[in-house]
Amino acid sequence: MTSYVIALILGIGFGFSLNKAGLTKYRNIANQFRFTDMTILKFMMTAIAVAMIGIYVFRGLGWITFPTVPATYVAGNLIGGLVFGVGMALAGY
C-alpha cells in the first residue's frame, strides 16, 4: 500500500514537471524537430544530467542498488526509436 502512495506522489511530481516544461503543447514537440525551439532537449538532458549525478553518487554511498536498467538490444532500440519518432511527430504529444 505504501508503495502505491509513493507511486502516486512521484507521479504527481513527474506530471507537474512535464506540464511546467510545456511538454503538453503541440508546438513545443513539433518545433523541437524543426530545431526552432529546443525546450524538449533542454528539459530532457537537464533531467538526465541531474539524475545521473545523483544516482551514481547515491550508489557510491551505498544508499541504493541499481534497479533493472533498460536492456540494450541495438536493432530493437533503434527501430523502436524510429517508429516512436513518427508517432511523436504525428500526435505531437
Place this chain on the structure above:
Amino acid sequence: MKRIKAFISQEAWSPYVAGILLGIVGLLTVLLANALLGASGAFESLAGLIGKKLSPSLFSNLYWGVEGGRAMPIMRPEITWSVILLVGTILGGTLGALTSKTFKFRDNDDPQWKKIFGPQPWKRWLLGFIGAIILEYGAGIAGGCTSGLAISGGMTLAPAAFIFIAGFMISGIITIKLIYGRRF
C-alpha cells in the same frame, strides 16, 4: 512566500528548472521505490488487462503471459506500480495546469497546428489517435518511451537510451519535414 507563489503559478518554467525537478523526481523514484519512472509500460499493462478480459485467447501470448505458462510475461497485465504512477502523472499534470490557471478542456487550440492542418478538431483527434498507436508500438519494440527509456535509461547511462533518442530524433525530423514541406 509571495515569490514562490508567483513562481509556481507561471504557465511555463525554464526547461532547465523543470528538468532539475524531473531529475530529482527520477532520483527519488530510485531511492524510495527502487524503480524507474516510465509511462508507456502502464498503458501496455492496462491494454493487456482489458484484452485478457475481452479475448483471453488472443491476448494469451509471450508479451502478456500465458495462463499457467512458466515464462514470465514481458508486461504483467494487472494494476502494476507503473499504472499508479501514471494516475499520479495525470493528477500532476492537472495540478500544474490548475496552478497556472490554464486548466480547460481543449479540442484543438494550438495556433501552429491549425495553420498546418486546419481548424477542425476531428483531425486533431484522429491524428493524435493514429500517432499515439504508432508511438506506443515503437515504445513497445524499444522497451520504453521518452520517460521510461530515454530519461530513466539515460540517467543509468544505459546505451539503449541514447540509441533510442537518436532514433526518434531522426524519424521525427523526417516526419515533420514531410508534413511541413516548404514551411519547415
